Structures are given as structure tokens and as C-alpha cells.
Amino acid sequence: MNKHLQLSEVSIDFPTPKGPFRALDKVNLDIAKGEFVSLIGHSGCGKSTVLNIVAGLYQATEGGVLLEDREVNAPGPERAVVFQNHSLLPWLTAYQNVELAVRQVFKGKKSKSEMRDWITHNLELVHMTHAMDKRPDEISGGMKQRVGIARALAMEPKVLLLDEPFGALDALTRAHLQDSLMEIHADLGNTVIMITHDVDEAVLLSDRIVMMTNGPSASIGEILRIDLERPRKRVELSGDARYNHFRHEVLAFLYERQRKVEKIEAPQASFKAQQKAA
Amino acid sequence: MKSTTLSNISTNPGRLLPTRDQVMLIGRSLMLPLIGILLFLFLWFNAARMIHTSLGEFPGPVQVWEQTTNLVTEHQEERQREQDFIARQEVRNAETLATDPQAKVVIRPYTGKPTFVDQIGTSLFTVLSGFFLASLIAIPLGILIGLNESVYAAVNPLIQLFKPVSPLAWLPLVTMVVSAVYVSQDPTFSKSYLTSMFTVLLCCLWPTVINTAVGVANVSKDLLNVSKVLRLDALTHVFKIILPASLPLMFTGLRLSLGIAWMVLIAAEMLAQNPGLGKFVWDEFQNGSSNSLGRIMVAVLVIGLIGFMLDRAMLLLQKKVSWDKNAILR
Numbered sequence: 001m002n003k004h005l006q007l008s009e010v011s012i013d014f015p016t017p018k019g020p021f022r023a024l025d026k027v028n029l030d031i032a033k034g035e036f037v038s039l040i041g042h043s044g045c046g047k048s049t050v051l052n053i054v055a056g057l058y059q060a061t062e063g064g065v066l067l068e069d070r071e072v073n074a075p076g077p078e079r080a081v082v083f084q085n086h087s088l089l090p091w092l093t094a095y096q097n098v099e100l101a102v103r104q105v106f107k108g109k110k111s112k113s114e115m116r117d118w119i120t121h122n123l124e125l126v127h128m129t130h131a132m133d134k135r136p137d138e139i140s141g142g143m144k145q146r147v148g149i150a151r152a153l154a155m156e157p158k159v160l161l162l163d164e165p166f167g168a169l170d171a172l173t174r175a176h177l178q179d180s181l182m183e184i185h186a187d188l189g190n191t192v193i194m195i196t197h198d199v200d201e202a203v204l205l206s207d208r209i210v211m212m213t214n215g216p217s218a219s220i221g222e223i224l225r226i227d228l229e230r231p232r233k234r235v236e237l238s239g240d241a242r243y244n245h246f247r248h249e250v251l252a253f254l255y256e257r258q259r260k261v262e263k264i265e266a267p268q269a270s271f272k273a274q275q276k277a278a
Numbered sequence: 279m280k281s282t283t284l285s286n287i288s289t290n291p292g293r294l295l296p297t298r299d300q301v302m303l304i305g306r307s308l309m310l311p312l313i314g315i316l317l318f319l320f321l322w323f324n325a326a327r328m329i330h331t332s333l334g335e336f337p338g339p340v341q342v343w344e345q346t347t348n349l350v351t352e353h354q355e356e357r358q359r360e361q362d363f364i365a366r367q368e369v370r371n372a373e374t375l376a377t378d379p380q381a382k383v384v385i386r387p388y389t390g391k392p393t394f395v396d397q398i399g400t401s402l403f404t405v406l407s408g409f410f411l412a413s414l415i416a417i418p419l420g421i422l423i424g425l426n427e428s429v430y431a432a433v434n435p436l437i438q439l440f441k442p443v444s445p446l447a448w449l450p451l452v453t454m455v456v457s458a459v460y461v462s463q464d465p466t467f468s469k470s471y472l473t474s475m476f477t478v479l480l481c482c483l484w485p486t487v488i489n490t491a492v493g494v495a496n497v498s499k500d501l502l503n504v505s506k507v508l509r510l511d512a513l514t515h516v517f518k519i520i521l522p523a524s525l526p527l528m529f530t531g532l533r534l535s536l537g538i539a540w541m542v543l544i545a546a547e548m549l550a551q552n553p554g555l556g557k558f559v560w561d562e563f564q565n566g567s568s569n570s571l572g573r574i575m576v577a578v579l580v581i582g583l584i585g586f587m588l589d590r591a592m593l594l595l596q597k598k599v600s601w602d603k604n605a606i607l608r
Contacts, residue, residue, distance in 0.1 A: 057503055075506040087500035091522045091601030100518060104508045137602070155508075 004033040004191055005159055009063030010053060023049050025217035026063070029210060031159075034189040038202040040250060041212030041221075042260040047195045050212075051161050054193060055081050067158060077105045080152035084164045086144040088136040094147045095132040098122055101151045122154040123147070125184055142173035146180070153184065162194040166201065174198075175234065178205060186231060199254070203246045204234055211253045214260055221258060224249055337572035342579070345572040353393040360388045392553050398580065401543060401554030404471060405588075408478030409539045413532060415479075416486035420531070421516060423487065424494025424524065441484040445477050445542040449549050452476045470552040477546040482539035489531025493524030522601060529596040536592055540585045555581055 010027040013020035024046045031037055039047040052058040054065055056075035065072040067079065080101075088097045098119045106115060123129050126146040136144050145165055152160055165181075166174040178201060185192060185205075196202050202209045206226050213221040226246055228237065237243040296304070319339050326338035337345070371383040392400070423430045456472045497520055505519045547556025559577050562570040 055507065057506060074509075075503070076509055077507060079507070081503065081507050083500050083503065085500060087498070087504050089501065089504070089519065089522070101508055104510060104514075135601070 002032055003030045003066075004035075004068065005031040005054070005193075006066040007050070007054070007063070008066070010050070010060045010065065011062040012049060012053065012058060013061045020061075022217045023215060024053075024060075025219050027219055029220060029223075031191060031193070033191055036185055036192045036194070036205055036207045038206040038209045039193065039195045039212060040197070040199070040202050040209055040254070041218070042214055042254065042258065043197070045212045045215050046218040047212060048163060051081075051163050051193060051195055054159065055079050055161050057081075077101070077155040078158045079161055080155040080157035080159075081161045081163060082145070082148045082152045082165045084167050086136065086141075086148040088144055088147055088151070090136050093133050093135050094123065094128055094139070094143075094150075095119060097136075097147055098151045098154050102154050105155045119154060122150040125153060125187075126150045126180060140173075142169050142177060145169065145177060149177075149181070149184075153188070153190075158191065160190045160192045162192065164195050164197065167197060174201070179234075181205065182230075182232065199247055199250045202250060203228075203243060204232060204237065209246075209250060211250065211258070214258055222253055224253075331571065333566055333571050334568045337575045341572040342575045345569060345576050348569070349394040349573065349576060353395045356390050356393045360390060363388045363390075394558060394576075397554050397558045398584070400471075400552065401547065401556070402584070404474050404547070404552060404554055405478055405536075405539050405543045408475040408543070409482055409536050411475075412479045412483045412535060412539070413486055416483045416531070416535070417490055417528065420487045420490025420528070421494050421520060421524075424491040425516075425520070430491065430495075437484060437487060440480075441488075443481070445481045445545050446549070448477050448480050449473065449546060452480070453550065468552070470547075470550045473550040474543060474546040474552040474554070474556075477550070478539045478542050481542040482535040485534035485538065486528070486531035489534070490524060490528045493527030493531075494520055496527075497523040525600065526596075526602065526605065529592070529600075533589060533592045533596075536588055537585065540581075540588060544581060 007027055007029040010024060011022065012024045013022050015021075027050060039050060041047050049058060053060050054072065056072050056079065059073065072079070088094075089100070092100065099115070102110075102115050102119050106118070110118060120129060120132070123132050126149050128143060128146050128150060131139050131143060136147070139147075149165065166177050169177065182205060184190070194205065203226055209224040209226060211221045211224065212218050224246060228240075228242060228246075323338045323340075326336040329336035367386065371385070374381045374383055423433055453473045456469050456476065460469060460472060501519055501523060505515050510518065543554070544556040544559070546552070547554040548560040551557055555577055559574050562573045562577070
């Protein structure tokens with residue numbers, strides 16, 4: 001398999017008053033060009049940390065990341081990130097948000113009219129041309145996330161990093177955006193790393209699901225290859241035995257092998273006390 | 279901002295009389311402030327009659343109204359005198375030239391004393407120029423401090439030290455420095471103007487610096503990450519991300535600064551003898567005629583009104599440039 005993106009022995013310590021806290025320990029992962037990889041795990045297991053290291057926003061304490069055999073040590077548009085809460089600039093319209101990215105990445109490479117076409121093209125990919133002159137506060141959460149994806153795609157990234165892109169959306173909007181994302185991935189063949197909490201989303205979209213153990217010192221627990229043929233249709237797959245097998249595998253990992261026992265502690269008690277007082 | 283204006287109350291299709299709700303709304307937006315003002319006038323009227331000073335009774339609403347009309351009349355008369363003076367001069371010059379075309383004619387400027395209206399103009403010019411210069415320094419400084427924690431740590435003690443200093447403490451120093459440094463044969467600006475302006479500047483820097491810095495330091499981490507991923511250069515980063523994001527707090531600072539500038543100005547003008555409202559109050563106080571207190575009271579009300587209008591103007595500007603049209607600005 002060709003190694004487009006390599007994570008080798010990636011470990012990271014965060015400084016705390018009690019000394020360094022090891023969040024990730026020896027994460028090894030090779031991702032091929034055009035592959036769609038999901039990271040799944042309980043909250044706090046360091047999924048976002050992995051993504052941030054690939055993005056260059058965090059620096060690994062040990063080990064490192066190679067993209068096309070070059071070390072990643074700073075953020076850059078060839079590793080575009082779609083953040084969980086869209087992070088569009090609220091004072092710019094959808095078009096201008098994408099434009100900011102396009103101007104920055106294609107400065108001196110595209111003419112003005114080429115840039116305009118490229119921006120419109122990317123907004124078309126996410127079906128947002130009808131609202132491209134609206135500002136983020138004038139459009140819905142799903143639409144904002146679409147613009148966020150358009151902005152990332154417009155950078156022509158070598159790797160597209162999605163940090164729980166649909167986490168804040170309702171189920172219907174989420175399904176809709178997942179379909180869009182599959183379409184885009186089929187068309188453009190981007191290499192994608194996506195963080196998710198949603199088992200169905202992971203199975204439906206991914207070529208491989210990387211399941212992470214619980215922190216501290218989180219690492220990769222198991223990797224599940226999803227060899228369902230594409231294009232995938234969610235309704236057909238819901239009755240498919242293989243699909244349900246994969247789903248079962250992920251659920252078993254999350255809730256049996258890596259079961260996380262959340263402490264049920266003080267806040268609830270004090271809530272009850274408040275109720276009594278009232 | 280949600281507000282009910284008279285224009286959208288009066289649109290009442292199909293009914294001639296306003297509905298109960300509309301009456302209530304008119305009452306709220308119009309009657310309550312009116313009742314407040316009337317109550318204040320009543321209390322003022324009665325309280326003023328009980329205060330006797332060496333310059334006579336404390337001025338009540340009636341005396342203040344009389345002095346207001348007096349001041350306006352004086353202004354109009356002064357303008358008339360100026361026009362007459364210029365007309366007489368022109369006639370005289372024309373006559374001189376008629377008898378002797380080679381004669382040198384002198385055009386003398388009119389040198390009457392500034393009227394109340396002129397003084398308002400001087401005050402406004404002084405405060406706005408001081409405020410403008412202060413903002414020119416404060417906004418970049420605030421951005422620098424907000425961007426860099428080391429700069430913040432270095433500058434913060436100084437800000438905290440100078441922020442509470444009264445304008446009256448700065449004034450003697452500013453006066454001496456202006457006299458020493460601003461030496462010219464043909465000064466464009468009077469020294470009293472410069473002294474007042476710099477005092478205003480020194481006192482109104484701080485709220486803008488502090489609020490801008492807080493605004494810049496609190497720009498959302500996500501937006502900063504966007505900037506990093508895009509590898510924006512420092513200038514683009516500041517102009518495309520930092521400035522717009524910190525605009526709301528910056529304006530809070532600017533409005534506080536302008537309020538302080540206007541308050542400081544009156545004190546500065548009194549002591550620096552800059553021919554503005556501060557000097558007007560001081561001169562009337564020294565003059566000590568039976569009208570003086572009334573005229574000072576007019577100045578007090580005008581100062582308040584202008585301060586209010588300056589703040590409203592800033593608010594309008596803020597609404598104009600603000601990207602967050604849902605924000606409640608008041």
C-alpha cells in the first residue's frame with residue numbers, strides 16, 4: 001500500500017501543574033491516497049489531539065507525521081481542517097469566507113476570474129450557490145457546515161481533516177451532509193480523516209475505522225476495514241448483514257472492550273438538593 | 279435592536295383609533311421620559327428658590343431659559359457686528375482705491391470676543407481632535423498588547439498606573455512641555471488649544487487600549503486556527519481576523535474614551551484658558567454678575583446634551599460598522 005500519510009510513534013505530553021500528562025502514546029497509522037479513515041473512541045481519548053497533530057496545530061512530543069515523505073510541523077492549507085462548529089468568519093458572506101481561503105492558497109497561481117469560478121465551483125459541490133451572499137448568522141447550522149467544507153475543499157488539500165463535522169447537527173441534516181460528503185469523496189478522491197462519535201456514520205463513510213483506546217496514554221486499539229463497495233446507500237445497507245456486522249464490531253469495541261465508566265458524581269446530587277430546596 | 283418607533287405604531291390599517299397596545303407603547307416610549315423631565319423641572323424650580331447665594335438666587339428653569347435666549351441673541355448680534363465691520367471696511371477700502379489706485383489697502387480681521395456658540399465649536403474641535411489622536415495611538419497599542427502576552431505583561435503595570443491619573447495633575451506638566459517645545463513665530467495652533475488637547479488625549483487613551491486588548495485576546499480559538507491553517511501573514515491576520523472580531527469591544531472602549539474625553543476637556547479648558555465651554559464657565563464664575571449662575575447652568579445643560587449626542591454618534595457609527603446586526607447595542 002502506498003503511504004500517503006504516515007503517523008509513526010506519535011506521542012504527546014501536555015504540561016500540567018502535576019507534571020506532564022501523556023495524552024497519546026505511540027500512535028502508528030499509515031493512510032493511503034484517497035482513503036477515507038474515521039477515528040472513533042470515547043470522549044477524551046485523544047481523537048482530536050491526533051487530528052490536531054496531523055493539522056500541525058499541535059506538535060508531537062515524540063514521533064512525527066509524514067505527508068508525502070515530508071515532515072509536518074506547522075499548519076498549512078494542504079491539510080485543510082473542517083472544525084466542529086464551522087468556524088466561519090461571521091462578518092463575511094459564504095462566498096467571502098471561501099474567497100479568503102482561495103486568495104491565500106492560489107495567490108499568483110489563478111487569475112481573478114479563475115478564482116471566482118473556483119469559489120463558485122466549490123460552493124456548487126456542497127450545494128450552497130443559492131446562499132453564497134448570506135452571512136453565517138443568516139443560514140442554518142447544516143448550511144454553515146457545508147460552507148466550512150467548501151472552504152476546506154477549495155484549498156485543494158492533500159488531506160482533508162474533519163473534526164466531528166456533523167456533531168452539532170440534527171439527524172436528518174446530518175444524513176444529508178453525509179450523502180454530500182460521500183458524493184464529493186467519490187468525485188474528488190480526497191484523502192480524508194474524520195473524527196466521529198457516530199457508529200453509523202463511521203461505517204457508512206469509511207474505508208477503515210480506527211478505534212482508539214481510552215486515555216490517558218490513549219493509542220490505537222483496533223482497526224476495522226470496511227470493504228463495502230461504493231457507492232453506498234444508507235437505506236439498502238441498513239438491511240445488509242455485513243453492514244450490521246461492522247456496526248456490531250465497533251459497538252462491541254466501544255461498549256465491551258473499551259467500556260468507559262463515567263463517574264456519577266456531585267452535580268446530580270446538588271441538583272436534587274436544589275429541587276428539594278425549591 | 280428591537281425598538282418601537284412612532285412610525286410603525288401609526289401604521290394601523292383598517293382602524294382609525296390606535297389599539298390599546300399601541301396606546302400603551304406610545305405611553306411607554308413617550309410619556310414616561312416626559313413625566314421624568316417634568317418632575318425634574320418641578321423639583322428644580324422649587325429647590326432653586328430656596329438656595330440663596332452671594333450672586334442671588336440659584337437659577338431655576340425660567341432664568342436658565344432666559345439666559346439661553348440671551349446667549350443666542352448675543353451670538354446673533356456679534357455676528358451682525360462682524361458683518362457690519364467687514365462691510366464698513368470694504369466700503370472704506372473701495373473709497374481709498376477710488377481716490378488713489380496705488381494705495382495699499384489693509385484688510386483687518388474682526389476681533390470680537392467669541393460667543394457661546396463659537397465656544398461650543400472650539401470645545402468640539404478640541405475634544406474630537408484629542409480623541410482622534412488618542413484612538414490612533416490606543417487601537418494599535420491595544421492590538422499589540424492583545425496579540426502578545428509578553429507585551430501585555432510589560433505594558434500592563436504602566437496602564438494601571440496612568441489610568442487613574444486626574445487630568446488636573448497632567449495639566450501643569452503638559453502646559454510646561456507645550457510652552458517649551460511648541461515654539462514658533464507663526465503658530466498654527468494656540469498653546470491653550472494644544473495643552474487642552476494633549477490633556478484630553480492622555481486621559482482618554484486607556485479605555486480604548488484596555489478594551490481593544492481584551493477584545494483581541496478573546497478572539498475565538500477556532501478563528502485563530504483558521505488563520506493558522508490558511509497561513510495568513512501577520513497583516514492579513516490582523517486586518518481580516520483580529521480587527522473585525524474585536525470590533526465590538528473596541529467600540530465599547532472608544533465610547534468610554536469619548537465620554538472621558540468630554541469630561542476632561544471642560545476641566546482642561548478652564549485651567550488652560552482654551553476658549554471653549556470650560557473657559558466660558560470659568561469666565562462667568564469670575565465675572566460674578568447676577569446672570570452668571572444662570573449662564574453657567576445653561577453651559578451645564580449644553581455640556582450634558584453634547585456629551586449625550588457624542589455618545590449617540592459613536593453608537594450610530596458602531597451600528598454602521600458592526601457585522602453582528604443582532605447584537606443589542608445601547
